[in-house]
Amino acid sequence: MPNLPAKWLDRHLDYRLPMLGGGDVRIVQLRLHALGYVAADAADGLYGPNTRNAIQAFQADRGLAVDGVVGEATMAALMIPSGETPRAATATTFKPLRRPAPPTPHQPPQPTEVVPAAWLPNARARRIVCHWTGGNYRASAEDLEHYHFVVQGDGEVVRGRHAVDANDSTADGIYAAHTRGLNTGSIGIAVACMFQASERPFSPGPCPMTEAQWRRMVALAAQLCARYGLAVEPRTVLGHGEVEAILGVRQRNKWDPLLLPWQPELATAEVGDRFRSAVIAALHAHEEGEPARALAATLGGRPMRDAAAFDCGIWLPVGGLVDDLGWRLEGADGSGLTLVTPDERTLYLPFCYGPDDPSDPAWVFDRARVLAEGLVRAQSVAEQLGLGLVVAPDGQRIALEGSPPAAPGEAAPAPAFRTVTVNGGDTLAALAARHLGDSGRWTDIRDAQGNPFTRETARRLAVGAQVLIPTPTEGPAAAATPAPPLDDLVAELVALTPAWSRGHARQAIPVLVSCCLANGVTKPAHIGYVLATAEHETNFGRLMEEKWVNSDEQRRYEGRFGNDRPGDGKRYKGRGYVQITFKANYAKFQDVVPGIDLVAEPERAAEPDIAATITVIGMRDGRFTRHKLSDHLGEVDGDFVQARRIVNADLERTDAWDETRTPRGQRIAARARAFTAVLHGQWQRGGADAAMGDGSGGGI
Structure with missing residues (x-):
């Protein structure tokens, strides 16, 4: 592997709150997946308790100090290149990993039991999605059909028609359909409220959500997390209105339950973070009414x-x-x-x-x-x-x-700032999450004149404005909240994309680049061509799932390439950054995502991390057309036009929308060269101190 920029690997990773996040965390998670320690959908870029547990298991297997911290020795062991023997990719691989024995016999208290244990069968739950019903304070028959649990206005929690395990698979059509495109493995809980509510201007309607309902939903989420071993992270506990931004699964202008009638000035991102913080507190606190x-x-x-x-x-x-x-x-x-x-x-x-x-x-x-x-x-x-x-x-x-206030008599260091330009879709909370590792730190950001933001001025944040973001100082505080390591690279790559697709590029590029690095695709030309291909095929996931209109061409999917049952054409339609179609192709990629049955759950191929893994490994190993990245491309050069054969032989075809009538092979090649130039520049600036995967001990 080539030397990677040292700044990408310059901190130790451990579990803390707020959780550390960034491209380096994702690389670690993807390596853990490649070695059989976590499932493919665990690579969320956040160092939560599940990642810590997997690291501890990996350390124990490798004879390393079992501390759950990714330091130099652990990183060096993780990045040993291909040739390693991963754990067996069986269904048992991805059950919750063993935890080290606690230092004392005391066990943390269990959260409040909101619903009876009999309501919570064994299930393969992967996340909790929170909603409101948009009705009155009583659960309707329709509500009970769509949600697993509903919190009514009096605080009573009623059970829906479908048990939690009904959503282990959605192939049979019998499940709680609460979140578009994200029902498999998802528990849906809702508060009965917000009839005739409107977002802009905000009006909660005649049945606003109450604080008592909110607290009850927190307690219920905590019980579910404890029962199903879910870490409290944005990808596992989230509001319906966060699904598109966090998981990349398109919704239809959803904003529930992220505006609080008693605190309407709070940004939706802040409400989501507060909900998760409350769930964490509930998991570690006694039941209400018990002594302190x-x-x-x-x-x-x-x-x-x-x-x-x-x-x-x-x-x-x-x-x-x-x-x-x-x-x-x-x-x-x-x-x-x-x-x-x-x-x-x-x-x-x-x-x-x-x-x-x-x-x-x-x-x-x-x-x-x-x-x-x-x-x-x-x-x-x-x-x-x-x-x-x-x-x-x-x-x-x-x-x-983190960085505590100075003690009496100590001089508080003057904060240093760096200038960041606001892009489309940015909020202060999003900038704080990206650069400081915690969306709640948006109050630390200053305007161009050095003044702190108020909630009112934060709402008026304009595209193109410059803001000042604190930079880490020397010492322990610097290691606590560094900027995400891939941030500068991603910004340069996103800047190459057209304005109309930049939002999707900003979400997809870090996923794809991290997946490349974790799977041994490290040459700039190879990564550049992966990005150019994802851009051409689906506009970086803007079209992550084939739109089904039952056209003549789509009807011809039936009975071909493994589609042997009525309805298989639609069931195995195109999905992913590079779309796979037909049952036989879903089966062909089974082994790249161990523990996930793509044939039984084909909709999971549209999940960003799984889609990235299919794209990267498919292009690396020649699974699409038997042409591999290495067949056509070197370190920074090669035949970028013929490289189109890695995915499709249509390199001479032109598109009607392209007024220049440039053949696809040439058009994609030009984009790949542009991405490669940026990647190569980052590689050159990164120095030779962070060799990764060559056994030299380079690491974080």
């Missing part, structure tokens, strides 16, 4: 007095922040208080006196009592300071990690 449980707590490595877990949340003592860490209490009201950190950051935080603290309309500020008994939500502190909230595996300790 003490947790040892640290902030930025500095100990403070114990935190408390109750009411599906984790709470920090105000006195500990003030006395132990030097924070300043400015004031309080009945629901929140104002604290100022030693480096003069002002926080307004949800506040209470404990699990039995009643709402008191005559509440008055008592400084002594606030300091002695007051508690603030740990997740709110983490969000406002851009820290990760980590709960230890034994359930007895929490840590807020």
Whole structure:
């Protein structure tokens, strides 16, 4: 393999909250998949608990220190090139991997039981998608047909017509159809509400979602995650309105349940992050009404007095922040208080006196009592300071990690910023997720004059505007939230694409490039041609699934190439970045995604990670036409025109929409050369310090 840019591999990876994300995480996950440790759809680019568990299993098998951290030794072992013997690709391979024994006999408490255990059969659940019904506060017969569970207005959870395991496969047509194109393996839960609601201008209608329903949905999601071993990550716990942006599965202008009637100013991305944070807290906290449980707590490595877990949340003592860490209490009201950190950051935080603290309309500020008994939500502190909230595996300790406020007497370092230009579709939350690893850190971004954004100015963010994003400083804080390693490369590649397809290119290019690297396709010309092919075939996934209109040509799919049952033509229609069609071709690619039955679940070929794997391995190994990338292309050059034969022999064909009437082979070749030039430039700038996969020990 050629030397890869060192900046792509310059940090250790471990599990924390907010989770580390980026192209380097995806590369690790795809290598774990290639070696048989995780399923293909686990490569979501987020270092969650499932990735940590897989790394621990890999480390144990390789005789490495079992710590769940990807450092130099682990990365070097992961990237040993082809010739390794992967784990057997059997159905049992992708059951939850073994976890190391906890350091103490204590087990974390189970979340609140919202529904009876009998309602939760064994199932191959992969994600939870949250909805609202768009009706009144009672579940209708139609609601019960489409969702597995519905939270009614009084908080009662009713069971739908279909059990969770009905969605293990959708081939028989008997399942809960709640999310377009994403029902296989998906649990659908909904809140009964929002009749006649409108998004713009926002109106919740006569039946707005209530906070009680929201909390009930959080508790239900936590129970489902615990029952089915789901990590709480954006790809596994998400709102219907997030599906298209996060998973790339097109929906029809869905926005549920991501606008809160009691906080309508919150951006939808922030609502999704808050929901997942609440689910995480519920998984690690006692049931409502139980006594508070003490947790040892640290902030930025500095100990403070114990935190408390109750009411599906984790709470920090105000006195500990003030006395132990030097924070300043400015004031309080009945629901929140104002604290100022030693480096003069002002926080307004949800506040209470404990699990039995009643709402008191005559509440008055008592400084002594606030300091002695007051508690603030740990997740709110983490969000406002851009820290990760980590709960230890034994359930007895929490840590807020990252770049903490300076202690008294310490000089807070002046933040450094880099300039980023806003592209179409960008929001501050999206920029914070991409560059800082946490969408909640959008408040750390500044405008071109260095001023912080308010919610109002954030809504007016314009395409082409320049914003200032914090850069990591020296030391541990720098390692905590670096910019995603592939970000600069992706930006250069996306800039080559037409404006009308740039949104899809921005989603597809990091998936395809990471998949190439993880599967040994590392030559710039090879990656460049993969990208050019995906652009030509489906506009980078804009047409990820063949539109079925029952045309004469489509009707001829029946009875050919393995389509041996009525309806197989439509069932095995074209899907993917490079579309595969016919049952025989779905079967041919079975082995590239072990643990996933593409014949039984053909719709999964349209999932971005699976589609990328089929495209990359198909072009690498000659599975489409027996022509391989290496047959036509070298490191940075080769016969880019004849390379079209890797996928199709139509290189002389012209397209009616192309006014220049340029043959396809030549047109795709020109695009491939442009992508290759950018990739080659990145390779040259990357230096020779990060050799990957040659056994030299190069790594993160």
